[in-house]
Amino acid sequence: MRKPYFLLKTPPTTPEPAEKLAPWAETTVVGKPLPRVDAYERVSGSAVYALDLFLPDMLYAAILRCPHAHAIVKKVDTAAATKMPGVRAVLTDSDTEARIPWYFTEKGPTSRLFDPHCRYEGEEIAAVAAETPHQAADALRAIVVEYEELPFVVDLDSALKPGAPLIHEGGNQVEGTLVYERGDIAKGFADAEAIVERTFRTSCEIHTPMEVHGSVAKWDGNRLTVWDTTQGVFQVQQSLADALRLPLSNVRVIGQYMGGGFGSKLEISKHTVIAAILARKTARPVKLFISREESFLCVGNRPANTMSLKAGVRKDGTLTAMHLINRGAVGAYPGWAGVGSQVADLYTCAHVRVEETCGHINAGQERAFRAPGFPQCSWALEQVMDELAAAIGLDPVEFRLTSIPVVSQRQGGKPYTSTGLRQCLVEGARAFGWDAARGGHRRNGPWLRGAGVAACQWGWPGGPPSTVIVRYFADGSVSLNMGASDIGTGTKTIMAMVVAEELGVALDRIQIEHADTGTTQYATPSGGSKTVPSDSPAVRAAAVAVKRKLLAMGAEQLEAAEDEVVLKAGEILVAGSPDKKVRLAELEGLMNQQVVIGVGHREQNPLDKVTKPFGAQFAEVEVNERTGEVRILRLLGAHDSGRVMNRLTYQNQVFGGMTMGIGFGMTERRVLDRQTGKMVNSNWHDYKIPTAMDVPADLTCVPIDVPDNEFNSTGTKGLGEPATIPTAAAIANAVYAATGIRVTDAPINPTQLASLLADQRKRG
Amino acid sequence: MSSLSKLRVRLRVNGEEHEMLVPVEKTLLEVLREDMGLTGTKHGCELGECGACAVLVDGKPVLSCLALPVELEGHEIMTVEGLAAAGRMHPLQEAFADLGAAQCGYCTPGFLLAAKSLLEQSSDPTRDEIKDALAGNLCRCTGYIKIYEAVELAARRMRSGSETAPEQAVLYGR
Numbered sequence: 001m002r003k004p005y006f007l008l009k010t011p012p013t014t015p016e017p018a019e020k021l022a023p024w025a026e027t028t029v030v031g032k033p034l035p036r037v038d039a040y041e042r043v044s045g046s047a048v049y050a051l052d053l054f055l056p057d058m059l060y061a062a063i064l065r066c067p068h069a070h071a072i073v074k075k076v077d078t079a080a081a082t083k084m085p086g087v088r089a090v091l092t093d094s095d096t097e098a099r100i101p102w103y104f105t106e107k108g109p110t111s112r113l114f115d116p117h118c119r120y121e122g123e124e125i126a127a128v129a130a131e132t133p134h135q136a137a138d139a140l141r142a143i144v145v146e147y148e149e150l151p152f153v154v155d156l157d158s159a160l161k162p163g164a165p166l167i168h169e170g171g172n173q174v175e176g177t178l179v180y181e182r183g184d185i186a187k188g189f190a191d192a193e194a195i196v197e198r199t200f201r202t203s204c205e206i207h208t209p210m211e212v213h214g215s216v217a218k219w220d221g222n223r224l225t226v227w228d229t230t231q232g233v234f235q236v237q238q239s240l241a242d243a244l245r246l247p248l249s250n251v252r253v254i255g256q257y258m259g260g261g262f263g264s265k266l267e268i269s270k271h272t273v274i275a276a277i278l279a280r281k282t283a284r285p286v287k288l289f290i291s292r293e294e295s296f297l298c299v300g301n302r303p304a305n306t307m308s309l310k311a312g313v314r315k316d317g318t319l320t321a322m323h324l325i326n327r328g329a330v331g332a333y334p335g336w337a338g339v340g341s342q343v344a345d346l347y348t349c350a351h352v353r354v355e356e357t358c359g360h361i362n363a364g365q366e367r368a369f370r371a372p373g374f375p376q377c378s379w380a381l382e383q384v385m386d387e388l389a390a391a392i393g394l395d396p397v398e399f400r401l402t403s404i405p406v407v408s409q410r411q412g413g414k415p416y417t418s419t420g421l422r423q424c425l426v427e428g429a430r431a432f433g434w435d436a437a438r439g440g441h442r443r444n445g446p447w448l449r450g451a452g453v454a455a456c457q458w459g460w461p462g463g464p465p466s467t468v469i470v471r472y473f474a475d476g477s478v479s480l481n482m483g484a485s486d487i488g489t490g491t492k493t494i495m496a497m498v499v500a501e502e503l504g505v506a507l508d509r510i511q512i513e514h515a516d517t518g519t520t521q522y523a524t525p526s527g528g529s530k531t532v533p534s535d536s537p538a539v540r541a542a543a544v545a546v547k548r549k550l551l552a553m554g555a556e557q558l559e560a561a562e563d564e565v566v567l568k569a570g571e572i573l574v575a576g577s578p579d580k581k582v583r584l585a586e587l588e589g590l591m592n593q594q595v596v597i598g599v600g601h602r603e604q605n606p607l608d609k610v611t612k613p614f615g616a617q618f619a620e621v622e623v624n625e626r627t628g629e630v631r632i633l634r635l636l637g638a639h640d641s642g643r644v645m646n647r648l649t650y651q652n653q654v655f656g657g658m659t660m661g662i663g664f665g666m667t668e669r670r671v672l673d674r675q676t677g678k679m680v681n682s683n684w685h686d687y688k689i690p691t692a693m694d695v696p697a698d699l700t701c702v703p704i705d706v707p708d709n710e711f712n713s714t715g716t717k718g719l720g721e722p723a724t725i726p727t728a729a730a731i732a733n734a735v736y737a738a739t740g741i742r743v744t745d746a747p748i749n750p751t752q753l754a755s756l757l758a759d760q761r762k763r764g
Numbered sequence: 765m766s767s768l769s770k771l772r773v774r775l776r777v778n779g780e781e782h783e784m785l786v787p788v789e790k791t792l793l794e795v796l797r798e799d800m801g802l803t804g805t806k807h808g809c810e811l812g813e814c815g816a817c818a819v820l821v822d823g824k825p826v827l828s829c830l831a832l833p834v835e836l837e838g839h840e841i842m843t844v845e846g847l848a849a850a851g852r853m854h855p856l857q858e859a860f861a862d863l864g865a866a867q868c869g870y871c872t873p874g875f876l877l878a879a880k881s882l883l884e885q886s887s888d889p890t891r892d893e894i895k896d897a898l899a900g901n902l903c904r905c906t907g908y909i910k911i912y913e914a915v916e917l918a919a920r921r922m923r924s925g926s927e928t929a930p931e932q933a934v935l936y937g938r
């Protein structure tokens with residue numbers, strides 16, 4: 001099984017060296033607040049998501065999952081289930097075709113598709129395909145499994161103690177403590193005039209996109225087609241080809257409309273392979289979707305972290321040293337729960353040490369979740385920054401402004417291609433009315449008001465590989481062919497705008513083919529906030545390749561030199577000779593060949609520089625001092641993500657990211673019962689994501705629209721993930737400003753805050 | 765709990781009468797999606813928690829994952845597919861499209877129907893009324909704000925009977 005992009009060690013390259021185009025001097029389409037090109041499909045109910053696909057003769061499959069936190073499967077008796085009405089296939093570990101290795105480390109697999117050693121509640125035991133979903137569900141109930149229950153451990157502290165139940169041979173610690181170090185923290189702390197040291201905890205958060213995960217699989221001979229709820233069709237294609245030992249060319253994965261992923265759909269899940277095997281076994285198409293409850297257990301999460309952070313500062317605001325010790329629980333299978341990068345990189349600091357240790361517990365495996373590790377780090381780092389500012393009597397915004405780096409200290413001191421962190425803080429503060437909001441405590445009955453700030457940086461810039469094809473038809477309409485998925489962020493719209501910008505074609509004359517391994521070109525999965533910065537330059541290159549061919553045709557027809565002609569409003573003109581022109585529709589070359597094809601590749605990232613998106617968010621809250629209830633009154637996000645490609649989709653990302661941050665900071669928390677090892681809130685009733693009632697009416701987005709032209713030819717950096725990083729910390733800092741209480745454990749929730757307020761009253 | 769017993773039901777969906785045999789255990793959501801091919805109504809949880817499956821029954825939002833078809837005979841059911849009329853999108857659909865209130869779009873049909881029910885009771889709802897009416901629908905993408913703004917824009921357009929352009933502040937951020 002190949003690794004997801006974010007675990008690759010060597011940076012990917014372009015298929016062939018691509019020239020970097022000069023930046024746009026001005027734009028006419030790019031930057032506008034344009035509605036989505038597929039908005040009609042999304043508001044009319046006509047968009048076909050994978051779950052909406054009903055193929056002729058299709059079977060429905062379901063998975064039997066281990067109800068225990070830790071157990072060995074002794075026996076699986078499927079005799080009764082096999083005879084149930086409508087049942088067409090039952091799959092267990094005794095089928096050799098199901099013996100597929102799964103969950104890999106560098107050294108190899110740690111498990112298999114139906115591993116008899118079940119290491120968490122929800123592990124796959126068997127699967128059934130039947131004529132109807134209800135028949136499949138009934139058959140699951142008829143499977144008799146004999147388990148030997150094992151002792152389990154669901155919290156990391158206990159898991160790392162000697163004598164803890166072993167989840168894998170060789171211990172519960174994920175191999176190797178990661179240590180990052182620069183300078184000498186002992187010296188740094190000796191130089192400090194104020195030191196803050198505190199331990200922070202974050203809770204395990206579940207992605208819960210509105211669309212559950214699933215696949216429809218269909219075979220034609222030895223060729224497999226899978227319609228999947230995925231953020232990256234090529235990732236799923238590779239994983240399926242590896243698991244089923246098929247050539248890539250025999251596996252077609254399609255994922256055009258999907259209902260959100262947030263990282264949980266970045267990699268393949270077992271159910272996709274199970275659907276494919278059942279479809280082969282029955283020679284029928286098979287649909288396998290997991291249930292909402294299952295989605296809380298087995299398709300990833302943001303791991304819980306415990307972070308001890310010590311930081312020192314001088315009275316002038318110079319950060320002298322930072323020391324982070326982080327521990328994170330990756331779940332039962334290989335993963336990583338590191339958080340340290342912002343500690344090492346966001347602010348100028350000479351002496352830094354980060355120690356990160358990850359361990360296994362009997363729970364579902366972590367997966368990338370919108371800015372993996374970053375909101376957790378922000379929760380600790382930005383609260384400590386707030387305390388340091390108070391300790392030296394500086395305003396929190398001003399304090400941050402004293403430590404803005406222009407180089408990446410973590411990546412060898414290489415300069416950034418651009419950094420808008422200062423503008424994010426300054427312009428954000430101005431738009432928020434920061435000074436007024438900070439001025440004095442305000443009380444309104446039992447409600448105490450306060451404002452807070454937090455800044456952030458995101459770690460993945462994006463880059464090659466990406467290959468895109470643009471076809472220009474004889475009637476002036478265009479086909480844009482790209483592998484990238486549009487996971488709801490507006491990717492298709494932004495890419496079409498790039499084509500429109502270069503070729504002057506109206507958006508409704510651009511047909512988009514995307515996210516289909518059978519018909520489109522390789523793209524990395526849509527995740528890491530890197531789709532626009534990775535793929536839009538390739539789209540631009542493809543459109544420019546078309547443009548150059550059209551210009552060459554025009555030059556030939558007009559008997560002019562190629563550097564004399566320009567394309568404008570559907571005509572090729574010769575500079576300086578107003579009557580020498582030809583409409584594209586009358587271009588002989590185009591008429592003769594009927595189509596002009598341009599291939600574009602993403603150019604290489606600059607080697608001597610580092611690219612990061614930045615941001616700052618501001619929160620104003622009211623806390624009820626009796627009940628601990630928090631009302632978020634206002635949130636403002638100021639983000640530097642390079643060029644703003646489309647104001648509307650930009651705002652969508654910022655508002656959506658901040659709202660997810662509200663969930664992380666205020667309510668979301670996986671609760672594992674220590675008595676049973678089971679998740680007790682695997683549903684949206686008990687696991688609270690923000691609703692319409694939890695989001696402030698006053699959400700503001702301040703785009704810092706500065707193109708990063710050194711980074712790529714569209715000047716874009718990522719946005720979706722940074723928008724969720726600092727929200728929770730900004731809220732926590734606002735809660736502190738309101739109450740004087742430092743909430744170290746996320747989520748803040750009223751129960752916790754009420755008891756902290758009670759403690760505060762007792763202390764007087 | 766699957767059974768071989770099927771019931772004959774008559775359902776009026778989007779103004780059309782349908783008569784069919786459905787297994788007794790099937791929910792309205794399943795019948796709409798699996799038997800009638802109306803897949804615009806979404807499956808989010810099948811537990812009554814998310815509102816993705818909302819449809820209108822006699823103009824009121826109902827969670828189709830919790831409703832049984834037999835209970836709905838003689839009632840008027842509307843799904844997202846029934847919103848557009850005479851070849852034109854409903855003003856709510858247009859406003860959702862114009863303002864980016866549908867990101868992944870998975871929650872959108874449920875929101876559209878809940879909002880339609882609201883606008884039928886009140887042509888000029890306040891922000892709080894909108895929040896209240898939509899509180900049963902979850903969205904993991906948008907942060908809801910564009911959804912409120914779209915409902916307000918649609919209400920404005922419906923009151924004035926014409927296309928009003930979205931405000932600058934809405935499009936360019938405040």
Ligand code: FES
Pocket residue numbers: 806807808809810811812813814815816817818827828829830
């Ligand atoms: S699917 Fe009906 S409420 Fe979620």
Ligand code: FES
Pocket residue numbers: 210259260488865866867868869870871872902903904905906
């Ligand atoms: S738009 Fe994706 S869930 Fe609402």
